Amino acid sequence: MSERIYMLPFWLRAWHWVNAALILVLIVTGGSLHFAQPDLPLVPFALAARLHDIAGVALAALYGFFVIANIVSGNWWQYVPKPGGFIKRCLVQTRFYCWDIFWGRPHPYPPTLAANFNSLQQIIYWFIMYFFMPILLLTGLMFLVPEWAPQRVLGLDGLLPIAMAHTAVGLIITLFMIGHIYLGTTGLKVTSLFRMMITGWHEH
Numbered sequence: 001m002s003e004r005i006y007m008l009p010f011w012l013r014a015w016h017w018v019n020a021a022l023i024l025v026l027i028v029t030g031g032s033l034h035f036a037q038p039d040l041p042l043v044p045f046a047l048a049a050r051l052h053d054i055a056g057v058a059l060a061a062l063y064g065f066f067v068i069a070n071i072v073s074g075n076w077w078q079y080v081p082k083p084g085g086f087i088k089r090c091l092v093q094t095r096f097y098c099w100d101i102f103w104g105r106p107h108p109y110p111p112t113l114a115a116n117f118n119s120l121q122q123i124i125y126w127f128i129m130y131f132f133m134p135i136l137l138l139t140g141l142m143f144l145v146p147e148w149a150p151q152r153v154l155g156l157d158g159l160l161p162i163a164m165a166h167t168a169v170g171l172i173i174t175l176f177m178i179g180h181i182y183l184g185t186t187g188l189k190v191t192s193l194f195r196m197m198i199t200g201w202h203e204h
């Protein structure tokens, strides 16, 4: 018999799905702009550019909401790696995902209200949300308003490193999302964690 805990407030779930939808739009339009093909566009260039700008500005505003809501609610603490065996917990969790899970062994650190994330989730979510997302958004905003970008960097046009960082971080977040969706299937049932992100109830 499974048990349930009400784990995730509405604001967090709403943020998560709007964030995921905007990022999907940004991946499709960003890919379309990066690999622009006049004869065979995934999304026509002008439309892709407009949608990318609108979704990017919306994502920046939503990110502001995420940071403020995390501070006000205290949820930011979930993302902070805790000392006292952090590396060991990451290794145990990696072994679980790579090996133990295929033998039906139980999760080594099941989520609780006080510690919603395991150590690997903590460090990965921390980097994505507090390191890569700010770089993605700041470089994107500099593209939109080029006067905000440095004039020159190491003797090169200042927009060049901005463009490279924006594309590289966009790729990192796309790869994160693929791994993230796979790990989303590792709950009690394949659908349990996706359902939790919709209803807020965690099953274990």
Ligand code: HEM
Residues within 6 Å of the ligand: 008, 012, 016, 019, 020, 023, 075, 078, 116, 121, 125, 128, 129, 173, 177, 180, 181, 184, 193, 194, 195, 196, 197
């Ligand atoms: C269609 C795309 C996505 C799906 C299906 C999805 C699915 C999920 C699922 C099942 C969870 C719960 C499991 C867990 O706590 O680890 C989750 C949590 C989370 N996801 Fe996603 N996700 C998507 C996109 C994204 C993106 C693009 C980001 C960030 C850039 C993101 C960031 C997060 C964060 C930070 C949490 C933890 C929220 C919290 O409990 O405080 N997700 N996601």
